[in-house]
Amino acid sequence: MKIDVNKLKEIVGEDNVTDEVADRYIYASDSSVHQSMPECVVRPGSAVEVQKIMRYANKNKIPVIPRGAGSGMSGHAVPIDGGIVLDMKRMDRILEIRPEDVLCKVEPGVINDELNRQLKPSGFFFPPTPSSGKICTIGGMIGTNASGIRSVKYGATRDAVIGMKVVLANGDLVTMGSNTRVDSSGYQLSRLMVGSEGTLGIVVEATLLISPLPRYRAMGVANFATLEDAGRMISSVIAEGVTPSMLELMDNVAITAVNNAQNLGLPDVAAIVVFECNGMVKEAIDFDMKRIKKICEKNNGTGIRVSDDPKEMTRIYEGRKKLFPSLSRYKEGLVTTALADDMAVPMSKIAECVHEIHDIAKRNNVVMSAYGHCGSGLIHTKILMDTSKKQQWEDAKHAVDEVYKYVYKIGGTTSGEHGVALSKAPSWKEEKKDSLEMMKAIKKALDPNNILNPHKLMDAPDDWVTATDLRYQVTS
C-alpha cells in the first residue's frame, strides 16, 4: 500500500517527514553491508506521535523500522520491505536524573556520551560503554543490547535497563519493569525488549540504572609474542578474581590498522592486551593493577606499561575505541565490511578462536582481524576484502559460515553485543533452532501484522548476501 505522507505530516509536522529519494537512499543503509530503501522517513517528537504513527501503520500493514544513529553493523535499520523508517534522534530528552534512586529516565534518542555528560555533575555515569558512545543512541543500545569495553565489570545494556515505556505495534503505550533494582514476578518484559532489535515495540522511554563515577582509574598495556600467551593472560585475570574495568585484546591486523590510521606507534607483535581498573580506593586499584602486571609477566607479556596519566589513558582508550573504522586503512584496496563482526566464546578458547579466525581468513582469501572485549569472552572481527569482486562475496559468505560453525563447536554464541538483524541471522538461526518457534510466537502475539522491523532475527532470509542489495558496487 502506498504510504500517505500527508497523513504522517499531520502527525509530526511538515519538517519531520521526507520521501525525497536522496534522503531515502541515505536511510537505506547503516554500517552493515546491506541496502534497501524505505518509502519515507519520519522523525517523531513524542510518545503520542509514535502511537499515532503505529496506529496508522498497523491499520495499513506498513512496515515500521526504528533507527537511532544508524551505526548498527548487521542491518538492523535497513528496511528490507520498504515502509517507514522512524528516526528517533529527535526524542532526545533526559527526563529525570535521580541519584538518590541511582537511576535516570531518558528518551530513546539520547546519545550515550551526552547522557554521561549530564550525569557527571551528580557524580554518576551510565556504565555500558560502546565504542560508538559519542554518537550512538540509548534506543539503539537497547535494540542490540550493546555492552562495550567496560562490560567485563558492568555488564551489558540489559543489566542497566530496569524499566521502559514501549509503543506496541497497535499503538498502545505500555509501561514495563519498575523503578527498582529488583522486580521479581512475571515475565521480565523490559528485559525481553532489550536485544529485540525493534521487532517487538518502539521504546519511547527507558529507566536506566546509573553507577557512581569511580574516583580513580589506571590503565595498562602489555605486548604478547603469541596469541596463546595473550589468551591465557586474559582468562587468568578473570579466574584469579581480579575485576578489571577493561580487558581488551587486539591482534596484529588490528594493531597495524590502528597504527596506519591513527599513528599510535604500537609494536608489531602478535597481540596487545589493554587493561584498566577503576574504583573508589586508590590502593585497591594499585593492588589489582599489580596483580594484572604479574599475570602478564607470568604469561610472557613484554613492554608492560601502567599509567594513571589522563592524557596517556585517553590516547590508548581513544585508539581502541576507533579500531573498527581504522581497519579501513589496513591495506590499500581492501574495504572493511561488518561481517562476522561479533561473537562470544568461552574464556579459555579466546586464543584458539583468534587463530581459527586467521586460518579461516586465509582459506577464504580475505583478511580478518580479531579484537574485542575479551574479558567478557567477546570477540569482534571484520572481513577486509575487495568489495567490487563477486568472488570475494562468495569468499566472505564461506568465511562467515565457517566462523560461526566453529564458534558453536566450542560453545560460543553468534552475537555478543552487535545484534543479529540480517547479516548474522542465518548463523544465529542455526544456533537458536530450538527456541526459534518460541520467539516467533512472541513476535506474533505482540505484532500480529508483522510490521515492526520485519524480516529480521528469526524471520530473516537464509542467505544474507541476497537478503537485500549490497551497498557496494560489485562490478566483476
Place this chain on the structure above:
Amino acid sequence: MTAKNLKKFDKEMNVCIRCAYCFEECPVIKQVGWDSDGARGKVILSYGLLAGELAPSQHIADKLYQCTFCRDCMERCPSNVKIIDIISSARADLVDAGFASDTHNHVINNIKNTGNIYGDTEVISPEQDGKTPLFIGCQYLSRPNKTKKYIKILEKLDINPVVKKEICCGFPMEALGFRKEFKTHKEKFQKAFPFKEAITFCPTCTVFLREGYGIDAKHVLQVILEKIPKADLGMKVTYHDPCDFSRGLKIIDEPRKILEKLGVEVVEMKNSKEQSSCCGGGGGILMSDQTLSDSIAKKRIKQAIETGADTVVTSCPTCETVLKKAAAEIGESEGENIVVRNIEDIIWKGLK
C-alpha cells in the same frame, strides 16, 4: 551525470564504513537533524551519484551545499576519509550537471570579472615594496581600515612586507565546485602572485595558498607572535578558533599566546581548540543557506556567553562578521550581550 570529479574517490568512499562518528559535533546535523545533513550522509549521496543510483537533483545539491567545510568530521573520522575533497568533487559534478545556484554563479562571476568575491571595483591593494610577500585576501581588501590596521601592526613590529595588486585566491571556485573556472583563474593568480612564500591575513586564504598552490603561507599571527611586546590590557575574553586555524592549519596556541602577552585572560568555551565549533560561515553556506548559517552562529555565541566573558575574540574576518550578526540578534531577542572583536583590534590596542 558523468561524475568525473567523484570518480577518483570511488575507493575512498568505500573506506567510509558509515560508522557515523562524524555526527558528533557536525554543526549542520546538530542543527537540522536528518542523517542526510551529516558528513556520512553527504558521502553516501556522493557515492549514489557516482554509482548512478541517484540522479542529480536540486535536493541533493541543497544537501551537499549545506556544509561549512569546518573539517570537524575529518578531525573525528577514525578512517581519515577525505570528506571535504569528496564533497567538493560532488559539488563540481553537480555544477557540471547544471545545478549551480544563481548566488554561487554571481560570486564566481564577481571573481572572474573583478578579481574580488564581492565584485568590489573600488578595492585597491595598498601596494608597497618590502621583503616577504603579503597576501591580503578579498575579505580584508574589502575592509580597508582593518587592512591598514594590520599593515601598521606589521610596521610597528618592524616587518615590512611587499604588497602587489592582488586578485582572489580562488578558494570559492574550488569550494563551490567551479573547477573549470578555477583552472583558468589559477593561471591568472599565479601571474599576479608569483611567490613561493607569503604572509597572510585570512585563515582560509592561508589554507588555500598552501593546498591549492603549494605556497609556503604563514598567517600573520605566526609571524608576529615572537615580536609582540608585553602589555597589560586587563581584559577577560573567550576565543573562537576559526576552523581553518584549529583544524586546517593547527594554529591553536599562537593566538592564545599573543593574547596572554597582551595581558588578556582567555576563558575557554565548551568546544574549543581542535574541537572548536564552527561559526557557521564557511564552505559557501553563507551564500547557500543564510538561515542555517545564522542558527549555527547563534549556537556558538551562546557557548561564548556561557563562559561569562564579555568579549569573544576571533582571528577570521568571516567568523567575525557572522558572529557579530548572531551576537546582535541574541542581544536583541534574549537580552544577553557579548562583544565580538577580531584579534587585530586587541593587538592594535596592546601596541598603542
